[in-house]
Amino acid sequence: MEISTTPRPCNHLADHKLRHGGISFYNTLHDSLSLSFNGRPTLALSSPSARCFSCSPSPHQERLYLCLICSSISCPRHALSHSRSSLGHSISVDVERAELFCSNCDDQVYDPDFDSILVRKFDGSSIIAAGDPYESVAERSCKRRRLRGHAVADLDYKRWKHLGDQRDKSCYPFGLRGLNNLGNTCFMNSVLQALAHAPPFRNYFLNGRHDRGSCQKMSSDQLCLICDIGVIFSAMFSGDRTPYSPAPFLYSWWQHSANLASYEQQDAHEFFISLLDGIHEKEVQSKPINKDLRDCACIAHRVFSGLLRSDVTCLTCGSTSTTYDPCMDISLHLGAGKCVSTGPVNKASKSNGSTGVSSLVGCLDLFTRREKLGSDQKLYCQNCGVHRDSSKQLSIKRLPLVLCLQIKRFEHSLIRKTLRKINWHLEFPFSLDMNPYLSSSIIRKRLGNRLSPLEGDEPHVSTEYEIFAVLTHTGMLESGHYVTFLRLGSQWYKCDDAWITEVDEEIVKSSQCYMMFYMQKMLY
């Protein structure tokens, strides 16, 4: 495979820059650089319908080049003759794409200085003040090392599989234990199974990081959700294989989420979020360090918290404003089947309108796609001073240790004015590379082929994830059943309340996934 290297600067460009004062060579362009209709960098010329000076009659040419010395505009052919007739006029800029071209090399050329001017002008995050409260790469990698150091009793599944439990003939891996259904509590059981097998989360409880003894002393009659989770995990990893009834935990959780306390069916994702919320609240109670949510040290945030970046672009002037929001999971819409190509290009893999088959990758693409907001959602533009039509684009600034992806399988049916479940099958990978959805990748795609590294680029962060749990939902919106598939080692297990069985990966692939848990590959 080729090694990708930055292209060597062309001699003609270097020459020009030297003769015309280095980076100030680009000063004339700086003001003309703007964002086009679709948010991509372009040159805004004084006359919008620019034509090639030399072509007559002047046909409308797609590619126009602006000479950096004399500002004459030429089509590709005449750019060549221009550089021949006027010596030293070889460097020009593609007007539509804001990319450099050298007529002597007869090819596109790249210059980090030019790109850095462009990136600095258009990368929204570069406008953030110096006091931005997100950690440096060094701090974060320290934190990660600390977390891994905590996992003293890190369970090696292969090792435990041999020791096994003498009572269990099939020698299932350590920690696999069924959970009894206490009355429509499959939503709870399925989430608990997934959490119990997320190593960073599980290890916190099993290694006694939350001291139950001192916790009970401090809050004598108050229930502690964290203690209860610890109790369940200990029970699951005790070696006892008989199904466990998490009744104390259920009671504890009802106290926390009074509005959801009933024997009615609940949504597993809602439960997951309320559980993490409960852990965070309890932690913040006992250790009132008033920190920014991004730096919260509670186990829920340490394991699941990531940072989302939202760029809102004014469609009139092109200026972008950026905000960052912490998130505990990512909710994805199912790609609505739109275009079905009839020509030789037949991409049936991504989305198909009639059968509604989508892929997780397609959903993630949709999540990070630039979305034009409706005219009823005009946002205030700082630059223009009025409300304008805008576009929004999401990307992931910081990935969590454990990534939870929820598929929004319910939609409002306009006909019946109710919520209904979308039963489409979703194809998902066991290994997922989140690199294309990072903020650095998304911005790089938006600004085109630029050389300079973008603000906050972190080349050392691993973006590879491995799946370890899948929550599936079968049935209808109001009456359905949750089941969790766990991957331990290379074997998949089905956790259906009290019943745990070995299953083939094909069963998992063909299931109707609702929530998927991915873990950073290096932790797997």
Place this chain on the structure above:
Amino acid sequence: MQEAFEIINVKLMESGEKERLMELLRERLIECGWKDEMKSLCRAYVKKKGRNNVTLDDLIYVITPKGRASVPDSVKAELLQRIRSFLVSTSL
């Protein structure tokens, strides 16, 4: 024939409709995978010729006919329809 083309072109540009149509076309071509297909064609060509032996013009020359031929009919039809309704609305 050429004059009709010119007039329509100018009308499209002045009203800003051409930009909107270009944007729509871009979206459609990305959605149906055409862009990805062109990208991989470019990659294959560069791989075959060697990275340092390919210029921008080479790529354009090679890819353009393939690209033009593989635009889905539905996309063509949609754009034609849009242009038609635009012309009707500006009563040309």
